[in-house]
Amino acid sequence: MPAAPAIRHERLAILTSGGDAPGMNPAIRAVVRTALDRGVEVVAVSEGLRGLVSGGEHFRPMDWESVGGILHLGGTVIGSARCPEFRSLEGRQAAVRNLIEHGVSRLIVIGGDGSLTAAHLLHREWHDHVAALIAAGRLSTHDAEARPGIVLTGLAGSIDNDFYGTDMTIGADTALHRITQAIDALSSTAASHQRTFVVEVMGRNCGYLALMSALATGADAVFIPEQPPEDDEWPQRLCDRLRAGRLAGRRDSIVVVAEGAHDRHGRPISSSEVRDALERGLAEEVRLTILGHVQRGGAPSAFDRTMSTLLGHAAVEQVLAAESGDPPQLIGVRNNRIQQLPLAHCVEQSEAATRAIAEGRHADALRLRGGSFSDNLETLSTLLRSLPSPPRPDQRRLRIAVLHSGAPAPGMNTAVRAAVRLGLDAGHVMLGVRNGLAGLLEGRIDELGWMSVRGWTSRGGCELGINRKIPTGHDYYTIARTLEDRRVDAMLIIGGWTAYETAFRFLGKREAFPAFNIPMLCLPATINNNLPGSELSVGADTALNSIVEAVDKIKQSAVASNRCFVVEVMGRYCGYLALMGGLSTGAERVYLHEEGVSLADLKADLDHLVHGFKSGKRLGLIIRNEETNSTYTTPFMARLFEEEGGDLFEVRQAILGHLQQGGSPTPFDRILATRLAKRCINHLIDEATHGRASASAIGLDGGTTRIIDLRDLPRMVDAEHQRPLEQWWLGLRPIARILAQPGPRPSMAREL
Ligand code: ADP
Numbered sequence: 073m074p075a076a077p078a079i080r081h082e083r084l085a086i087l088t089s090g091g092d093a094p095g096m097n098p099a100i101r102a103v104v105r106t107a108l109d110r111g112v113e114v115v116a117v118s119e120g121l122r123g124l125v126s127g128g129e130h131f132r133p134m135d136w137e138s139v140g141g142i143l144h145l146g147g148t149v150i151g152s153a154r155c156p157e158f159r160s161l162e163g164r165q166a167a168v169r170n171l172i173e174h175g176v177s178r179l180i181v182i183g184g185d186g187s188l189t190a191a192h193l194l195h196r197e198w199h200d201h202v203a204a205l206i207a208a209g210r211l212s213t214h215d216a217e218a219r220p221g222i223v224l225t226g227l228a229g230s231i232d233n234d235f236y237g238t239d240m241t242i243g244a245d246t247a248l249h250r251i252t253q254a255i256d257a258l259s260s261t262a263a264s265h266q267r268t269f270v271v272e273v274m275g276r277n278c279g280y281l282a283l284m285s286a287l288a289t290g291a292d293a294v295f296i297p298e299q300p301p302e303d304d305e306w307p308q309r310l311c312d313r314l315r316a317g318r319l320a321g322r323r324d325s326i327v328v329v330a331e332g333a334h335d336r337h338g339r340p341i342s343s344s345e346v347r348d349a350l351e352r353g354l355a356e357e358v359r360l361t362i363l364g365h366v367q368r369g370g371a372p373s374a375f376d377r378t379m380s381t382l383l384g385h386a387a388v389e390q391v392l393a394a395e396s397g398d399p400p401q402l403i404g405v406r407n408n409r410i411q412q413l414p415l416a417h418c419v420e421q422s423e424a425a426t427r428a429i430a431e432g433r434h435a436d437a438l439r440l441r442g443g444s445f446s447d448n449l450e451t452l453s454t455l456l457r458s459l460p461s462p463p464r465p466d467q468r469r470l471r472i473a474v475l476h477s478g479a480p481a482p483g484m485n486t487a488v489r490a491a492v493r494l495g496l497d498a499g500h501v502m503l504g505v506r507n508g509l510a511g512l513l514e515g516r517i518d519e520l521g522w523m524s525v526r527g528w529t530s531r532g533g534c535e536l537g538i539n540r541k542i543p544t545g546h547d548y549y550t551i552a553r554t555l556e557d558r559r560v561d562a563m564l565i566i567g568g569w570t571a572y573e574t575a576f577r578f579l580g581k582r583e584a585f586p587a588f589n590i591p592m593l594c595l596p597a598t599i600n601n602n603l604p605g606s607e608l609s610v611g612a613d614t615a616l617n618s619i620v621e622a623v624d625k626i627k628q629s630a631v632a633s634n635r636c637f638v639v640e641v642m643g644r645y646c647g648y649l650a651l652m653g654g655l656s657t658g659a660e661r662v663y664l665h666e667e668g669v670s671l672a673d674l675k676a677d678l679d680h681l682v683h684g685f686k687s688g689k690r691l692g693l694i695i696r697n698e699e700t701n702s703t704y705t706t707p708f709m710a711r712l713f714e715e716e717g718g719d720l721f722e723v724r725q726a727i728l729g730h731l732q733q734g735g736s737p738t739p740f741d742r743i744l745a746t747r748l749a750k751r752c753i754n755h756l757i758d759e760a761t762h763g764r765a766s767a768s769a770i771g772l773d774g775g776t777t778r779i780i781d782l783r784d785l786p787r788m789v790d791a792e793h794q795r796p797l798e799q800w801w802l803g804l805r806p807i808a809r810i811l812a813q814p815g816p817r818p819s820m821a822r823e824l
Contacts, residue, residue, distance in 0.1 A: 083113045084391065085131070085176040088148040089120030089155075089187035092368065093229040093243025095376030096148040096182055101139040101658075102384025102811060103180055108136055109810045110392060115174060120183070121155040121190060125163050127170030136814045143377055143658045144624045146246075146370045152183075158190050161201075167194060168201040169210060171222060178223045178391045180384075182242065184230035185422045188402070192419050195224045195400050221396035225387045226415050227380075227403055231368055234278035236425065236440065237418030238404025238411075239775065242383070245375040247274070247367045248284055248739040249617075254363055255289040255326060256530045256736065262324035262359075263527075268314060268350055272343035272362040275330040277426045281367070282330035283445070287452045287746060288739040290489075290529035291326040292317055294456075295333035295341055297429045298437045299449060304335065310346075311353030320459055321523040338432055371624065374616040375740060377656040379405060385807050386410045407775025408607055448743070451750050454497050455490065460522055463499030470561040470760050472753070474520075475505035475512060476538035478568030480733050481597040481611025483741035485535050487566050489528040490749035492520045498757060503560065507537035508567075509574060513547060515554050532614075532736045540570050543577050551578075552587035562591045562756040564749075568598030568609070569794045572769060576782050579767040591759035593752050594769040594782070597745070599732055602646035604788040604796040605780035606771030610748065613740040615642070615732040616652050623657040626726055627691060634685055634721040636692030636713060640706040642732045643697050645793035648801055649732070650697035651808060660684075660812045663696040665793065666802060669704050678716050680813065685721045692721065744772070751777045 086103045088096045100116065107114040115131045116138075117123040123130030132138075132150075142149050157163035171179065181191040198221055205211035228235035233244035251273050258269045271291075275281045279296025286294035293310055295301070301309075314325045327350070329343040347360040372380070387403045390412055394401070400415040421440060428436040438446050463469060472495050474488055492502045504524075506516040528535060543551060555563075565571040571594045578588045596603040599615035619641055626637055639659075643649040647664030654662035661677050663669050681692055696706055706725050714723035737745070748770050759766050767782040780788075789796055 082177045083115055083175045084178040084180070084388070085115045085117050085171070085174070086150070086180045087117040087120050087124060087182070088150055088152045088229065089181060089183035089190070090152060091184055091230060092147040092152050093231050093241070094146040094246035094368070094370060094372035095242040095380040096229050097142040097145050098372060098377045099182055099227055099229070099242060099380035099384040100148065100150060101142055102381040103388055104134045104139045105136060105811050106385045106388040108814070110388065112392065115176065116150040119151040119153040121158040121167070121187065122153040123151070124167040124170060125155060125157050127166070127173065131170070131174045143656070144371045146372060164194055164197060165201045165204060168198060169205055172211065172215065172219045176222070177219060177396070180225050180227065180387050180391055182227040182229040184228070184232070185235055185419070188226045188228065188235070188415060189419050191224055191226055192400060192415050195222060198222055223391050223394045223396055223398060224400035224415070225391040225394075225403060226400060227383050227387055231281070232275050232278045233280040234275070234422065234425075235418065236421035237402045237413045239406055239442075240379060242380050243368070243372075243376060244280065245379075245740065246370065246373045247281055248288065249373050250367045250370060251281060251285040251363060252288050252739045254361070254366070255285060255291065255328070258361060259289065259324050259326060259530070262326065266318070266323050268325040268327070268354065268356065268358045270327045270329060270343050270347045270350065270358060270360045272329050272331055272360070274363070274367050276332040277429055278332070279330045280441075280445070282328045282333075283448060283452065284739060284743060286328040286456070287448055288529065288742040289326065290455070290527070291328045292322075292456055293327045294452065295327075295329045295346065297330060297332040297334060298434055298441060298445070300333070300335050300341075300434065302336075306335070307349035307353055311350060314350070314354065316459065322526065336432070338430070373738070374620045374652065374656045375613065377620070378652055381655055381811065382410055382804065382807065385810070386412075408772075409774060448747075451746060455493055455746070457497065460493065460496040461499070467499045468761065470500040470757060471503055471559050472500055472562045472564065472756055473503040473505055473517065473558070473560045474536070474564045474566065475508055476534055476536055476567045477508050477565055477571035477574050478538065478540060478598055480534040480538055481568065481599050481609070482532045482614035482733075482735055482737035483610035483745040484538070484566055484597050485528040485531045485533070486737055486742045487595055487597060487610060487745035487749045488536060489525040490746040491564055491753050492525045493522060494750055494753045495757075496522055498753070500757065503558065504536050508539040509541040509543060509547075510539050511537060512554060513550050515557070517554070517558050529742055530736050532734050538567065542570050542573055548581045548585055552585035555587040555590070560590060562760040564593050564595060564752055564756060566595040566597050568596075568600060569602065572603060572782070572785065575767055575769070576785050579782055582765070589765040591756050591765055592767045593756055593779075595748050595752050596769065596771060599649065600643045600646050601648040602644060602795040603769070603771070604785060605769050605778070606773070607800055608744065608772050610741050610745045611737070612648065613744075614735055614738045615649055616656065617738050618732050618735055619649060619653040619728060620656045622726070622728055622731065623653065623693070627657070627693065630691050634690055636681060636694065636717065636721050636723045638694045638696060638706055638710045638713070638723065638725045640696050640698055640725070640727040642728070643699070645699045646795040646799070647697045648799070650695050651801060651805065654695045654812070655804065655808050657693060657695070658812070659693045659695040661694045662808060663694070663700040665697055665699045665701070666799070669701050674704065674709070674712065678713060681713065681717065682720060685717070748772070748777060755779060
């Protein structure tokens with residue numbers, strides 16, 4: 073009979089299981105460091121459930137340093153594996169014994185629906201396994217009593233975004249980045265040769281990646297498991313649609329197919345079948361690209377780094393607060409906030425969605441995916457039309473002007489494209505104002521047609537033109553005349569702070585100039601993310617990803633030397649990019665204007681750096697918002713640290729500058745821009761049709777869109793510093809602090 077295991081003291085374990093996903097590493101880092109910060113011992117179980125079943129060296133104690141330098145790595149550094157043994161009672165019993173033997177009483181599992189189902193099963197059967205182990209003499213009653221149960225928490229890690237209970241699974245955003253980049257690249261070659269491409273993306277049971285990538289790239293058609301083609305005539309209709317697109321002026325055609333796509337009868341529709349159908353119908357060569365595992369690989373996106381970090385942190389807080397016997401929880405994100413739900417319910421609902429698809433209950437499957445999935449599907453079906461629906465004969469055709477104001481932000485073109493097409497499809501006239509307010513003053517207004525915005529989804533910069541001018545003095549009269557002459561019924565201003573200020577000033581001139589008595593709506597688009605009434609603005613995600621990519625490279629440039637970087641990021645007086653950039657890159661110090669910086673702070677930070685480098689640290693990273701302090705500038709800080717660092721370390725500054733405003737928009741920014749533009753156009757049409765001259769701004773509030781009245785602007789903002797009075801992301805500050813530097817453990821001061 074084997075000897076009963078010796079029980080060690082209480083520990084928290086983490087494992088990653090099933091298909092790997094980018095973002096698992098940031099989650100592991102957050103779990104380990106939060107646990108250490110709370111004074112809890114933590115072990116990583118390598119190779120997922122297989123490690124749990126095998127035990128022994130698969131249980132590895134973790135310290136602060138063991139998760140240094142992993143934030144930017146794809147996959148999972150602690151390994152993942154499929155484990156057929158876990159499907160058997162014996163396998164799960166072995167896992168229970170190993171957990172008890174290694175003193176693990178709290179377990180965090182990161183994985184897909186299979187792994188989380190397995191984890192749920194382990195928890196449910198725990199007591200049966202313990203009883204069986206005792207009966208077999210493999211566990212003493214004494215040891216069993218010392219470990220009355222296991223507290224379990226799950227995080228959904230899967231690129232497919234197929235798990236109920238979280239808006240996003242770990243890895244889905246990065247996969248969307250990969251797919252979007254690939255389709256953008258294919259679109260340019262397809263356009264050069266007037267070709268048709270079929271692109272197969274992952275998603276056996278879930279069409280999220282296919283739907284969102286089609287929306288983000290302006291593809292012509294999409295096949296997803298949740299909504300099969302209406303009938304068996306789909307090849308004919310698809311060919312007709314693509315032909316109509318070509319006649320309307322499209323040069324490229326892209327069809328996105330989810331790997332799990334099928335028809336009404338449940339028969340698979342493979343990407344090669346779509347290709348063959350198109351070749352036959354269009355009588356031309358059609359190229360097929362199966363994206364495969366590139367979708368899974370590579371560095372996690374900024375969102376996957378920050379979300380996974382916050383999830384990992386929250387999972388530790390939850391698993392430590394829970395008591396043995398409490399039902400396992402899933403920690404996820406809902407409407408941009410961390411939420412927890414019973415894991416059993418999430419597993420059940422995820423299975424229900426898969427079952428609904430398998431049984432052909434597509435309406436149920438769509439309902440289980442949530443409201444925004446169906447909403448995006450509907451938006452896509454309008455945007456991918458080759459031409460707008462004809463206006464109704466009795467309809468009043470509104471004239472809606474679109475203009476930009478402020479600085480360029482990636483995603484502005486995407487917003488204009490969506491606004492123009494949705495407005496045209498609703499039967500109205502869409503007017504584009506060139507070069508912002510300056511163009512409005514000069515009367516540079518053109519009618520925009522359906523094809524005039526072709527290809528704008530992925531284009532960085534600002535095709536309509538933009539400037540920072542704000543109306544003053546005689547401008548009001550000139551603009552009022554222009555609005556009257558061009559019979560503008562409603563105005564959409566897409567931009568940053570100056571857009572809001574411009575609309576607010578027009579509002580104040582309504583008595584003097586009745587032409588301003590039209591509905592006006594601002595759409596937040598600035599990388600600074602400093603606008604009232606919206607938690608996120610279009611462009612901020614792209615800027616954050618540009619920062620993350622640049623900092624990853626900067627860090628790599630210093631592999632061999634003792635070097636500290638002071639990186640300056642944009643944001644004006646708003647520290648969003650600095651704080652989120654710091655969270656996503658593992659900066660040990662972030663300077664924000666909101667918090668200020670004193671000489672005493674600089675001294676403390678310097679002491680920390682000196683201490684770190686003396687203890688073996690090789691790389692330091694500090695992120696500074698551009699307006700943190702006008703005296704303690706980036707060059708000043710760099711020189712100060714360099715001088716005081718002596719021979720211990722060198723200091724280099726990197727002012728990232730305008731690369732943050734450029735670049736092709738990320739999928740998130742494209743989807744946000746499209747979603748906000750849709751709501752804006754609907755709102756403006758509604759207001760103008762009912763003769764309401766509101767002046768408002770749209771925003772994202774807890775994940776849903778809302779409209780704020782611009783008359784409330786003065787009481788919502790710190791006008792001097794051009795930022796909202798309340799900034800939700802400042803609540804993440806303490807987490808950034810915990811993860812950046814070990815607490816009272818000087819021996820572990822090595823970092824990054
Ligand atoms: P994912 O977690 O990415 O969905 P899988 O479906 O392959 O990946 O599941 C990962 C592992 O979880 C499997 O290898 C198996 O060990 C375990 N597992 C999955 N489903 C079950 C189940 N119903 N019962 C027990 N273990 C399961």
